[in-house]
Amino acid sequence: MEPLKKIVSKTVVMASTNIDTDQIIPARFLTVTTRTGLGKALFADLRYAPDGTPNMNFVLNRPEAAGSTILVAGHNFGCGSSREHAPWALVDHGLRAVVSTAIADIFTNNALKNGLLPVIVDSVTHRWLIEHPDAEVTIDLQSTLLTLPDGRSIRFPIEPFARHCLLNGIDELGYLLGKLAQIEQYESARGWREHA
Amino acid sequence: MSARTLFDKVWASHEVVPESADAPAVLYVDLHLIHEVTSPQAFAVLRASGLKVRRVDRTLATMDHSTPTRTAQIFGDVPIALDDAAKQVRQLEDNTRAFGVELFGLRDPRRGIVHVIGPEQGYTRPGMTIVCGDSHTSTHGAFGSLAFGIGSTEVGHVLATQCLLQRKPKAFAVNVSGRLPAGVTAKDMILAIIGKIGVSGGTGHVLEYRGSGIEALSMEERMTVCNMSIEAGARAGMIAPDEVTFAYLAERPRMPTGRPWDEALAGWRALASEPGAVFDRSVDFDATRLEPMITYGTNPGMVLPIGASIPASGGDPVTERALAYMGLRGGESLLGKRIDVVFIGSCTNGRLEDLEAAARVLKGRRVAAGVQMLVVPGSQQIKREAEQSGIADVFKEAGADWRESGCSMCLGMNGDTVASGAYAVSTSNRNFEGRQGVGARTLLASPYTAAACAVTGRISDPRELL
Numbered sequence A: 001m002e003p004l005k006k007i008v009s010k011t012v013v014m015a016s017t018n019i020d021t022d023q024i025i026p027a028r029f030l031t032v033t034t035r036t037g038l039g040k041a042l043f044a045d046l047r048y049a050p051d052g053t054p055n056m057n058f059v060l061n062r063p064e065a066a067g068s069t070i071l072v073a074g075h076n077f078g079c080g081s082s083r084e085h086a087p088w089a090l091v092d093h094g095l096r097a098v099v100s101t102a103i104a105d106i107f108t109n110n111a112l113k114n115g116l117l118p119v120i121v122d123s124v125t126h127r128w129l130i131e132h133p134d135a136e137v138t139i140d141l142q143s144t145l146l147t148l149p150d151g152r153s154i155r156f157p158i159e160p161f162a163r164h165c166l167l168n169g170i171d172e173l174g175y176l177l178g179k180l181a182q183i184e185q186y187e188s189a190r191g192w193r194e195h196a
Numbered sequence B: 001m002s003a004r005t006l007f008d009k010v011w012a013s014h015e016v017v018p019e020s021a022d023a024p025a026v027l028y029v030d031l032h033l034i035h036e037v038t039s040p041q042a043f044a045v046l047r048a049s050g051l052k053v054r055r056v057d058r059t060l061a062t063m064d065h066s067t068p069t070r071t072a073q074i075f076g077d078v079p080i081a082l083d084d085a086a087k088q089v090r091q092l093e094d095n096t097r098a099f100g101v102e103l104f105g106l107r108d109p110r111r112g113i114v115h116v117i118g119p120e121q122g123y124t125r126p127g128m129t130i131v132c133g134d135s136h137t138s139t140h141g142a143f144g145s146l147a148f149g150i151g152s153t154e155v156g157h158v159l160a161t162q163c164l165l166q167r168k169p170k171a172f173a174v175n176v177s178g179r180l181p182a183g184v185t186a187k188d189m190i191l192a193i194i195g196k197i198g199v200s201g202g203t204g205h206v207l208e209y210r211g212s213g214i215e216a217l218s219m220e221e222r223m224t225v226c227n228m229s230i231e232a233g234a235r236a237g238m239i240a241p242d243e244v245t246f247a248y249l250a251e252r253p254r255m256p257t258g259r260p261w262d263e264a265l266a267g268w269r270a271l272a273s274e275p276g277a278v279f280d281r282s283v284d285f286d287a288t289r290l291e292p293m294i295t296y297g298t299n300p301g302m303v304l305p306i307g308a309s310i311p312a313s314g315g316d317p318v319t320e321r322a323l324a325y326m327g328l329r330g331g332e333s334l335l336g337k338r339i340d341v342v343f344i345g346s347c348t349n350g351r352l353e354d355l356e357a358a359a360r361v362l363k364g365r366r367v368a369a370g371v372q373m374l375v376v377p378g379s380q381q382i383k384r385e386a387e388q389s390g391i392a393d394v395f396k397e398a399g400a401d402w403r404e405s406g407c408s409m410c411l412g413m414n415g416d417t418v419a420s421g422a423y424a425v426s427t428s429n430r431n432f433e434g435r436q437g438v439g440a441r442t443l444l445a446s447p448y449t450a451a452a453c454a455v456t457g458r459i460s461d462p463r464e465l466l
């Protein structure tokens, strides 16, 4: 995985709360067997009219949104399914961070494994971001600071190990494979009783 | 040592490496369930890295999500209608064969929805850690296991190492007292709980459902409750195993007998939260006052007692958008509204007791003209049981469509969908925009309520038909 250190971008704002995984990528697009190419299905039911033409009122279709890599979303983003297709679609579309006041647990786990940064901010910062679409924002993973255009910086929480992996482009599977001796030890210590 | 919760105990006994400030715990997984939709990318990682499935004896695969429910496509000569779905099903067959993983394949009599077959076939047991690339893995927590959904990358981690990197969530006690009134079900209970704590109220927590209201529930009802923990944003839901649990387990295939059973039982009895165990949060419910519940919006927290009026939006954009999508107005009652589709099934309410409940309402009655009713058993075993006991005939005689098991209309990726703009009363778990089909309008309810709506063709209080 590519290391992720700093994201500087204009924001795209989707203010709705509870943007669930079925909105991010509807189930009918989950019949893929690879993780690439899902960007075209991102927010499919919001982005396209039933005849497949782009809905120009939808925020990601506005010309200003081109090239933005930071999505500012309403409270409780990514709730619902465990489908990793949701972060795959966001990343494939070119997004690198989602900013909200709350992001669902499984989505957070999945996002971190795909170089998509889940950034939780307080409600005051969030309101400012919602009210200022297209604002130029810097998200620095090294310092864990989100910086607004006026220079105000807000610290965001991130699980330290996930941060370490993102900063250094480390794959968590490699880390787990490095624990195999301990895993074997654990298995033999448990002695494979039928469950307890 | 301070008093520990059920969750503390299961967590502690699965820590291969405890968590530290720098790194999450390495958590051992006892049972890994896989299905056709979220596993292909994980097997691809294994192939690319030359890795094997570390514990095939702790891995079980089934087909449910994109698998069709039409008999001709499962048992006849008719090919699976959706090409991509067919490809996923074939790929799971190839992957499980190549890696030596046990598969309940398309025509296997044990096949069914992943969260239905685990308990049914005796794979799910108290005190286990269970994961699956599916958020409703929380269902298995009804047995006192720690069970949660993971993404496809994590599916790869578990296949390769039988472990996951996890931070320990917080503990949240949901205390339910008293027995449910007649006509009110476990589904109504969990919908009311979600309505109270909200769709993100459980984020970062594992819920433990406890109290006399939970103890009074059957295993099937407990699974319905734990199933929807994720709809409150929770990582998992758990219920301490008790005599009801042990009686259910004793009848399952694969269960040990004699001394190994006695030893397992002793371990399971020691799992319950100890008196004085501290939870990070708690909430109290009185089951005796619950009514049949139904959702009116586009998340499971937008729910009300069936006779109540839809709340006014008060200018709230979220409610306004949801009501516009649903074609409903604040202040009106749902009772008497015409509906188009009724779906009985899913890992929430597709078990035998659920089908029996629906059949109780339908017996001697017919599905209203203009209403499509789909009844999809949660597993092939449930299908056979329903056919043997005669309840399948109740459905067929009433004019419902009786199918092979699978996820079906719960997520509409297998050919079973709700038309745009149509109203579907569904016993599944998500009423998100587009979940059951583009533009589909879902109202979540219990099997009783769904069956009552099928008979009248309108939103109806099931207590009037029971």
Ligand code: SF4
Residues within 6 Å of the ligand: B064, B065, B113, B114, B115, B134, B136, B346, B347, B348, B406, B407, B410, B411, B428, B429
């Ligand atoms: S029935 Fe629905 S919720 Fe359950 S596993 Fe299938 S798709 Fe998921």
